[in-house]
Amino acid sequence: MSHTLVLVHGAWHGGWCWQEVADILRAAGHTVTTPTQTGLGERSHLLSGSISLEMMATDIVNHIVWEGLSDVVLVGHSFAGGVISGVADRIPDQLRHLIYLDAVWLEDGQSVFGLLPDEIVAERERLATDFDGGLSIPPPPAEAFGVFDKAAGNALVKRLTPHPLSAFKSNLRLINRPTNGIPADYIVCTAPIYDPLAPARDAVRKAGLPIHDLAAPHDAMVTHPRETADLLLRLSEP
Secondary structure (H helix, E strand, O other), rough: OOOEEEEOOOOOHHHHHHHHHHHHHOOOOOEEOOOOOOOOHHHHHHOOOOOOOHHHHHHHHHHHOOOOOEEEHHHEEOOHHHHHHHHHHOOOOOOOOOEEEOOOOOOOEEEEEOOOOOHHHHHHHHHHHHHHOOOOOOOOOHHHOOOOOHHHHHOOOOOOOOEEEEHHHOOOOOOOOOOOOOOOEEEEEEEOOOOOHHHHHHHHHHOOOOEEOOOOOOOOOHOHHHHHHHHHHHHHHO
C-alpha cells in the first residue's frame, strides 16, 4: 500500500534535511513532500520578527491544500511538533495520521519556550540578542543534534540557518485537542536522549500517545535515514 507523507523539519533546518529519508520512501513507491517553513532553509531570506507558530502551520496547511494532497501522514520533527498539531486543528479531513518525531508537544496557548527549561530559554534569548539584536537564534553545533562524526557535522552545519526567535516565543492556538482526533504516534530518539524534550515526553505520556523508541540521535533523519524511513512506514500502516 502506498502512502502520502509530508515531512516537516524542526528548528534551524529546512526541507533539505529529509532528502535521504524521502529518497528511500519514494523508491518504495510512496508520495513524499518536504516543505520548508518561512524564514528557514531556502526561505531564509524571509526571516522576520513576525514569524509565529501560526504562520508556520499556515505554511504546511497551504502546502497540503495547494498540492492537492489528501490522506496525508504528517510527520513533525522537534520544533515542528507544535506545527503539525496546528495543521491538524485546521485541516483534519486531509490527514490520516500524525507522527511526532522526537518533537515538542504543545497544548492550546503554550509556546515552545514555555515547554523548555528556564535555563535553556535564557541562553537562547541571550544568543539571539548577541547574534542579531534578538531577531533569530543562531544554529547550535552539530553535536547538539547528536551528530558527532566530523564530516557529517560539518556538512550539517553548513546548511543550518538561524531560527526566528518569535516562533519560539509565540503561542500555539488550537480550537481542539492537539491531535484533533487523528491517530497519532510519538517517536523518542534514544541514542542519545535529547534532554530539552523531557517535558514533552512527559506530556505525551499523559496524553496517552503510543510511544516508540528509535536507536538514533535527535537528528535521526540525517544520521539514520534508513531506520527512520522504516519506522515511519511501519507507523503509517492502517
